[in-house]
Amino acid sequence: MMSFSGLLQDLSLANxxxxxxxxxxxxxxxxxxxxxxxxxxxxxxxxxxxxxxISGDISSQLHSGYSHPxxxxxxxxxxxxxxxxxxxxxxxxNDDEEVLIPSLPNQYxxxxxxxxxxxxxxxxxxLRSVVLFGVPMKPGTKDALGTSADDPEGPVIQSIxxxxxxxxxxxxxxxxxxxxxxxxxxxxxxxDDGSLNNQLSVDRISDxxxxxxxxxxxxxxxxxxxxxxxxxxxxxxxxxxxxxxxxLMSYAAKFSGCLYGPFRDAAGSSPxxxxxxxxxxxxxxxxxxxxxxxxxxxxGADIIMVKPASQxxxxxxxxxxxxxxxxxxxYQVSGEFAMIHAAAKAGVFDLKAMAFESxxxxxxxxxxxxISYFVPEFLDWLxx
Numbered sequence: 328m329m330s331f332s333g334l335l336q337d338l339s340l341a342n343x344x345x346x347x348x349x350x351x352x353x354x355x356x357x358x359x360x361x362x363x364x365x366x367x368x369x370x371x372x373x374x375x376x377x378x379x380x381i382s383g384d385i386s387s388q389l390h391s392g393y394s395h396p397x398x399x400x401x402x403x404x405x406x407x408x409x410x411x412x413x414x415x416x417x418x419x420x421n422d423d424e425e426v427l428i429p430s431l432p433n434q435y436x437x438x439x440x441x442x443x444x445x446x447x448x449x450x451x452x453x454l455r456s457v458v459l460f461g462v463p464m465k466p467g468t469k470d471a472l473g474t475s476a477d478d479p480e481g482p483v484i485q486s487i488x489x490x491x492x493x494x495x496x497x498x499x500x501x502x503x504x505x506x507x508x509x510x511x512x513x514x515x516x517x518x519d520d521g522s523l524n525n526q527l528s529v530d531r532i533s534d535x536x537x538x539x540x541x542x543x544x545x546x547x548x549x550x551x552x553x554x555x556x557x558x559x560x561x562x563x564x565x566x567x568x569x570x571x572x573x574x575l576m577s578y579a580a581k582f583s584g585c586l587y588g589p590f591r592d593a594a595g596s597s598p599x600x601x602x603x604x605x606x607x608x609x610x611x612x613x614x615x616x617x618x619x620x621x622x623x624x625x626x627g628a629d630i631i632m633v634k635p636a637s638q639x640x641x642x643x644x645x646x647x648x649x650x651x652x653x654x655x656x657x658y659q660v661s662g663e664f665a666m667i668h669a670a671a672k673a674g675v676f677d678l679k680a681m682a683f684e685s686x687x688x689x690x691x692x693x694x695x696x697x698i699s700y701f702v703p704e705f706l707d708w709l710x711x
Contacts, residue, residue: 405690407683407697409453409709413500413656414702418442418482419462430589431661432668434700436462439485443493452706456498457490458548458698459483461507472516472531473505477538484542491543500576501539503532503549503560514551525553533559537567546574548632552581552607561627576656577628580616580642583607586635586662616642617649624650630696634658637685640692647693656696657689664700679708 393399400406417428417436424438437445446454461476461483468475475481483501490499505528506514515528533556536547549556557577564570608615616639620631631650633643636657646655667685671678682701689697699705 403687403691405695407686407690407705407709409706410455411690411695411697412454412702412705413456413458413498413696413698414449414454415460415698415700416442416457416486417460417462418486419464420468420482421464424464428589428592430592430665431700432665433703439482439489442486442489446490446494446497449703449706450494450497452710454497454702454706456500458500458502459486459544460502461486463508469508469510471510473508473535476505476508476531477535479538479542483539487539487542487544498545499543500546500548501536501544503536503539503547504551505531505535506551515553523553525555528553529556529559532556533563536560537563540564540567540569540573544573546576546630548576548578550578550581550634552578555626557623557628558626574629575627576630576632577623578634578658579620579623579628579631580633580639580646581607582610582612582616582635582639582642584610584635584638586638586660589661589665610638613642613645617645620646620649624653628653630654630656632656632658632696632698633694635660635663636689636694636697637663640688643689643692643694654696655694656698657692657694658698659685659689659700661700679704683708 393402405411417434419426419436419438422438422440424436425441426436428434428436435445446457459482461481463469463475463481477484479485487499487501490497504514505516506512509515511517513523515523515525516531518524528551532549532551532553536549537560539547547560549560557575560575561570564573564575608619616633624631631646631653633639633646633655634657636643636659643655643657663685667681668678670676671681682704686697686699686701686705
């Protein structure tokens, strides 16, 4: 049997130029055999070229692992599913209101009478969870203490009761904050100098969380960023005897910045003075975020959230490493959503493609739950 190197040598000899009349007897006798070897050698030459192209390192060949659409999907550590998604809802105290939010494409502020007709088709398509944000619009409902936040006749508690009755399988998350209900628009009770009174704020926030839990919320999610509010809520849930069936999701790493504008338009929650930089995290504060995640995990959080999402993928990854046994949520906030829509409208990219790409990046970073305004579209896209 001829060796691989012998075959290549035959190829070079066969292709070498000869002087007229020069032909050995052995060449004449072996012509038929050599023709067969040459044919085989040509295929080996192709293999040799491939070997050169990969420098002999077979592990560099990756395309085979994702050449088929199904094989490509297997490469993802986490694949987007409907059960991962939570849809934000803005609930007005005007029962029959349904108003488009201009800065938040395709999103509406709805009164309680508009909720069921809107949600029914989404639930049939596979909607599994919503997060509720109350939006008091009536005159006189806001004050310095945010007393209307846990009004039994207010939009959040009424919505919790309605949705529990009409959609028993829907997982209801209640955002817990005071900014929508305070006359000053800040996320707690203020001192005389305008700074946050952390102790009073935590007492108030934890009371509101308990009211939502009593009304039937499956999950309470404090977004105020006051120190110690996770522990206070957990202790009150224990005292109420309902800690075993109410999930506590902490906005542990919530960063200040310019991506919340459309949300504040929707919720009417812009501060009347100053900003929230003294209690929301600074954009460069990775160490602070890590400390906040560890703190809230130790105080009893069942889920850790990072907000915003796309600009803070490193923090999502940190959260997954610091809290490996907890679900990690990420909120793709209103500004992220609006930017994607604006760029798609300008022809920069396809809306659906970027919705998936941005969300898959969030999952890749470590999230297993995504709060997204794209949820209605995802319910269709994932079905198809």
